[in-house]
Amino acid sequence: MIHKADSRGKADHGWLVSNHTFSFANYHNPERMHFGVLRVLNDDKVDGGRGFGTHPHDNMEIISIPLEGDLEHKDSMENSAIIKSGDIQVMSAGTGIMHSEFNKNSDQPVKFLQIWVYPNKRNVAPRYDQVTLDKTKSKNKFQQILSPNADDDGVWIHQDAWFHLGNFENNIETNYQIRKKGNGVYAFIIKGSAEIGDQKLEERDGFGVWDISDVKIKATSENTEILLMDVPMTM
Structure with missing residues (x-):
């Protein structure tokens, strides 16, 4: 998708x-x-x-x-x-x-x-929370910014979802493991460009994959920033 x-x-x-x-x-x-x-x-x-x-x-x-x-x-x-x-x-x-x-x-x-x-x-x-992220943790890797667990990194929500942010230099490759069986991943390119699987993506493009256990991601420009949203595919 x-x-x-x-x-x-x-x-x-x-x-x-x-x-x-x-x-x-x-x-x-x-x-x-x-x-x-x-x-x-x-x-x-x-x-x-x-x-x-x-x-x-x-x-x-x-x-x-x-x-x-x-x-x-x-x-x-x-x-x-x-x-x-x-x-x-x-x-x-x-x-x-x-x-x-x-x-x-x-x-x-x-x-x-x-x-x-x-x-x-x-x-x-109802509840409210906010955190300031340590941006050094997203250098050339994915930093967890949201999860279902209050004691994990980032904020938490009432859902089996995990969000990660990464800032990558050109040609850096990473392999993201799905956090829960049955979840899919929606990637949003905030800045730069990347290849996810065989799909080429530019700034502000979105790409969703499911029925997988992991996904390969490669930055194809300097200062590529990617948001990954790992979410259940069923309500």
Whole structure:
């Protein structure tokens, strides 16, 4: 399953430009509803001082990965935080949560990935967490940034999912082992280019594989940054 960057759904609201890998809001494509439990992968750019006003979520695991700039978060659990490149934020919406997200700066955009994963438990108590990643751990290898386990590296969610980030020099090869039998892997090229299996991928392309135990990945340009999302293929 390949989703080229320019084939994604696009919403341009002026202050917000959002590219949707999967169906979202006004973008509906019946062939692009989800990849297993991975429901939303939005690549958002928000103008200075603008953002999303307070709005509700429930029964979804919501992950934000800032790429550039500073994103200000406020929610109904009285959390107030600023996340930036190198951080990862998670919310379990569970029984219901209200939150807002704004660009903290007025003079530069904020760019971030917003990812939604269906949970394996419904109506859990809502929660919020964020961590700052040690970027040295993703140099030419994949660093775990999310798992089902609260005591593992990164943040955790209510799902048998593992996310990894890697920053690779040109021609570096790595072999990623699927974390749970039956899971698939969706790779998103944040920067640069790579070959995954026999598939050539460029910046902002996405590629999903399943029914495998491991996958070979090779960076084909300098400073290639890849996000891997290892997720159950059944709800």
